[in-house]
Amino acid sequence: MSAHVAAGRKAVLHRAMPAARRRGPGLAFGVLADLSVVGLLGLSMWLIVRAGEQPPILHLTFAIVGVRALAIGRAAFRYTERLFSHDAALAQLATLRADTFTALIPRVPGAIESHRRGEVLAAFVDDVDQLQDEPLRVRQPIAVSAVVVILSIAVIALISPLAALVLTVMLLAGGLFAVVLAQRTAGASDRELSAARAGLVDALLERFASAEVLTAFGAIGQQRARIEAAEARLSAVQLRRARSAGATGAILAAASGLASILTLLILLPALGQGVSAPLFAAAVVVPAAVFEVFGQVPAALAARRAVRASADRVAALTETEIPTEIPVPGPADAASGEPQLDPAAPLVEVRDLAVRHPGAARDAVSGLSFELAAGQTLVVTGESGAGKSTLALALVRFLAYRGSYRLRGVEASTLPIADVRKTVGLCEQLPHLFDADLRQNLKFARDTATDEELMAALDRVGLGEWARSRGGLDAAVGEHGALVSGGQAQRIALARALLADFPVVVLDEPTAGVDRELADRLLLDLVGAVPADRAVVLITHTELPEGIRAQRIELAAPSV
Numbered sequence: 001m002s003a004h005v006a007a008g009r010k011a012v013l014h015r016a017m018p019a020a021r022r023r024g025p026g027l028a029f030g031v032l033a034d035l036s037v038v039g040l041l042g043l044s045m046w047l048i049v050r051a052g053e054q055p056p057i058l059h060l061t062f063a064i065v066g067v068r069a070l071a072i073g074r075a076a077f078r079y080t081e082r083l084f085s086h087d088a089a090l091a092q093l094a095t096l097r098a099d100t101f102t103a104l105i106p107r108v109p110g111a112i113e114s115h116r117r118g119e120v121l122a123a124f125v126d127d128v129d130q131l132q133d134e135p136l137r138v139r140q141p142i143a144v145s146a147v148v149v150i151l152s153i154a155v156i157a158l159i160s161p162l163a164a165l166v167l168t169v170m171l172l173a174g175g176l177f178a179v180v181l182a183q184r185t186a187g188a189s190d191r192e193l194s195a196a197r198a199g200l201v202d203a204l205l206e207r208f209a210s211a212e213v214l215t216a217f218g219a220i221g222q223q224r225a226r227i228e229a230a231e232a233r234l235s236a237v238q239l240r241r242a243r244s245a246g247a248t249g250a251i252l253a254a255a256s257g258l259a260s261i262l263t264l265l266i267l268l269p270a271l272g273q274g275v276s277a278p279l280f281a282a283a284v285v286v287p288a289a290v291f292e293v294f295g296q297v298p299a300a301l302a303a304r305r306a307v308r309a310s311a312d313r314v315a316a317l318t319e320t321e322i323p324t325e326i327p328v329p330g331p332a333d334a335a336s337g338e339p340q341l342d343p344a345a346p347l348v349e350v351r352d353l354a355v356r357h358p359g360a361a362r363d364a365v366s367g368l369s370f371e372l373a374a375g376q377t378l379v380v381t382g383e384s385g386a387g388k389s390t391l392a393l394a395l396v397r398f399l400a401y402r403g404s405y406r407l408r409g410v411e412a413s414t415l416p417i418a419d420v421r422k423t424v425g426l427c428e429q430l431p432h433l434f435d436a437d438l439r440q441n442l443k444f445a446r447d448t449a450t451d452e453e454l455m456a457a458l459d460r461v462g463l464g465e466w467a468r469s470r471g472g473l474d475a476a477v478g479e480h481g482a483l484v485s486g487g488q489a490q491r492i493a494l495a496r497a498l499l500a501d502f503p504v505v506v507l508d509e510p511t512a513g514v515d516r517e518l519a520d521r522l523l524l525d526l527v528g529a530v531p532a533d534r535a536v537v538l539i540t541h542t543e544l545p546e547g548i549r550a551q552r553i554e555l556a557a558p559s560v
């Protein structure tokens with residue numbers, strides 16, 4: 001394992017662990033619960049045999065009360081342990097998921113292009129979930145059983161050091177055998193499990209995302225076969241893991257039985273001479289309880305392998321280096337206070353701008369300069385691949401830039417990224433619509449907006465009548481906007497931008513996929529809908545209709 005992978009895994013596992021003070025109570029109650037298991041078996045055996053000797057009942061009172069206390073304590077301590085340890089782990093999981101998401105944001109898609117969608121989804125959902133096992137199913141059971149097993153062996157050593165030694169040897173031998181067997185049988189399937197899960201998610205995503213194409217070309221059958229094969233692979237891996245867990249359990253049960261038989265043989269000569277019958281009976285059954293507690297260790301080691309495999313996959317997504325072409329939050333993002341903008345300076349001022357995509361050998365935009373004041377429109381044209389969308393991405397700081405890009409006199413790279421995105425809003429080429437109603441699709445731009453304000457925004461982009469005919473703001477837009485046309489989706493996206501009230505709105509190819517006549521109307525409507533004191537950057541490959549007064553720049557694709 002390379003140092004880089006090891007460091008990434010360590011960082012991910014560290015984020016999965018709750019703080020020590022939050023783990024403490026779970027650990028303490030876990031020890032008490034398992035001590036109760038061992039104590040209960042030993043004490044009740046002692047009580048049964050002692051009662052058979054018919055002593056005065058008074059001599060049994062302590063043991064009777066003890067058995068009751070341990071029986072109640074076992075359940076109560078276990079419940080409390082689960083409460084504390086799950087509370088800590090689940091709280092940590094919420095933080096971990098948010099941290100993972102935050103770490104993914106600057107890396108998507110540039111830094112993790114080589115990962116398939118299903119892989120990213122499986123890592124974000126299943127693998128992050130699996131990480132909560134690190135505190136719950138790996139560290140806690142190992143720590144608890146270590147304490148309880150050592151204490152139990154110490155108590156048995158007081159009765160017979162030889163019996164304690166035999167129990168220790170049996171625990172070590174049985175444990176080692178079970179762990180090695182599990183490693184050999186389940187080790188590979190732990191690594192395969194997530195790949196098999198990701199394969200199934202990938203096949204399902206493809207099925208749902210491309211249902212129309214698959215149906216149209218009669219390829220549904222092949223796709224179903226792919227899903228079934230992925231499912232069969234996942235079942236086979238899970239079956240191997242279950243078999244391995246079963247074999248481990250069987251080995252430990254055999255070792256436990258053997259330990260009891262050996263203890264019996266060792267203590268038999270001393271029975272009645274130094275070791276009383278009740279104590280003898282207790283010592284013979286205690287190994288079974290100790291093995292029950294110790295049985296958590298192989299399970300914890302199996303969980304450890306799965307958790308480490310998950311941590312590696314999460315690290316491969318979140319611990320990769322962020323390419324320098326992608327802006328990351330800097331000191332300005334952490335600083336509090338409003339940035340000092342100069343109201344007299346131009347709204348946008350770009351000088352000698354160069355922008356490059358991560359991993360690309362050359363700049364997609366270079367040597368670009370323009371100035372844009374409030375109330376102005378800038379039209380950016382250029383052939384396909386000239387860098388128009390790249391410019392849009394740089395203006396909203398999805399891509400880093402070289403040269404100068406000032407907003408109200410302040411260099412954008414020194415501003416908090418969120419502030420730039422509050423100033424410059426992007427209506428992307430294919431706007432994403434959520435599978436919800438119009439209200440939800442608009443409201444996330446300004447969650448305090450009233451229904452009247454939402455309808456007013458729709459009116460401004462020429463969608464008011466259409467929305468009313470569909471039942472108003474409750475009208476559904478369908479998955480990925482399936483129930484609305486391309487032009488309507490663009491208008492909804494602009495209505496959002498109007499609600500968010502960006503001083504600068506970038507419209508990236510708002511007429512893509514719309515016929516010429518409609519495109520002219522749409523462009524006029526879209527640009528006309530932006531308030532007069534706001535600026536518009538309109539990226540388009542079509543001729544401008546008459547009536548749009550704008551400065552123009554034409555981008556040229558860099559020569560190869």
Ligand SMILES: Nc1ncnc2c1ncn2[C@@H]1O[C@H](COP(=O)(O)OP(=O)(O)OP(=O)(O)O)[C@@H](O)[C@H]1O
Pocket residue numbers: 357358359360364382383384385386387388389390391541
């Ligand atoms: N994610 C990416 N990684 C690497 N290169 C990219 C990426 N996206 C775009 N490019 C390259 O950057 C250049 C500019 O692309 P861009 O999408 O900005 O062009 P465009 O002018 O918007 O084209 P179109 O009119 O077809 O949308 C192209 O050469 C393209 O291949």
